[in-house]
Amino acid sequence: MSNLIAIFFGMALVNNMVLVKFLGLCPFFGVSKKLKSALSMGIAVLLVMVVASVVTWPIFHFLLVPYGVEFMRTVIFILVIASLVQIIEMTIKRTNLTLYNALGIYLPLITTNCAVLGITFINIDQAYTFSESIIAALGAGAGFTLVLIIMSGIRERLDMADPPLAFKGTPIAFITAMLLGLCFLAFGGIIR
């Protein structure tokens, strides 16, 4: 159990997807201008990460490994994730229209989100068990959402700030990301 907790917080804080592994930078800078859209994007990524981990882990260990075709994982995983995103989008559209209106436009973008493909690779590379990989996906998604929300909160205030003209917009967002990363560095001590 303590092992699972360590994986969760390790993924969410210490090895944060965005700030340490540089995965999912496009939504991090693209969708972090408003708090509401940041939250929707974060939840959508969390959802797809967990579902993708649940599906790709058995595919790798029960299909690719027995036949000795592990090198096919890139092709298989991206196809699985792309179809999963489609299925999730259709399911949400049918069952919960409010949720669809909130997440709808973000779901197709997630197909090419490297954070989702990244977490499925991490699950394999770290040799996580099935339950560990689900916890890792939850942690990674939670960490992604957390950073996205913090960033959007900062950027809403940053719009009113007055940086040097050359830094306005994206450059200052990168500098902010650096400071945010420095803060997250402090979490390094909690996992031994």
Add this chain to the structure above:
Amino acid sequence: MHSFTKNFLKGIIRSNPTFILLLGLCPTLAVSTSLDNAVGMAAAFIFVLLASNIIISLIRNYVPVRVRIPVFIVIIATLVTIVDLILQGFIPALSKSLGMYIPLIVVNCIILGRAEAFASRNNTTNSIADALGMGVGFAWAIVLISLIRQLLGTGALDLFGHHLFTVPGLADNPVTIFLLPMGAFFAIGVLLALFRWMGVSTGE
């Protein structure tokens, strides 16, 4: 030949994928800790982009519009797998230090973006020019960032085991933060501001 030069030059500065379009930042920031990694990543990237642009421009009239994105993704994923296996087989050290960022080229927005926006609408010659231009644009960006990070982070410059030079004074007290992930954000933030200040880009 005129359009070839135009399509080639466009990616290098005016629509530079990294500094102007801000696409495909994940590998640019993640593996730019050393010059070796940057050169390796740039080579792998150019190969995948060039091959995918060539293949997609050749089959562009035979792929039904509705299924084009999955087709493009399968082509790109196959090429990425080829690069991954070649690196594992011939340059295992590089393959190890680039790690999962090589398979992650498959979700790089630049490659799918060029396939969708350019190669699926233009002939092969122009697509080759486009891929080479975008590839060189990506390469100089990642090499520049890695130069800055390695130079300030270690105080010395090495390329594939050859020691190039050491900065006196800096090597004893390197600015280690540039080797940490935060240093990448700082480097690209300052570079973006610098280009804007010089008038190369105008911002969004």
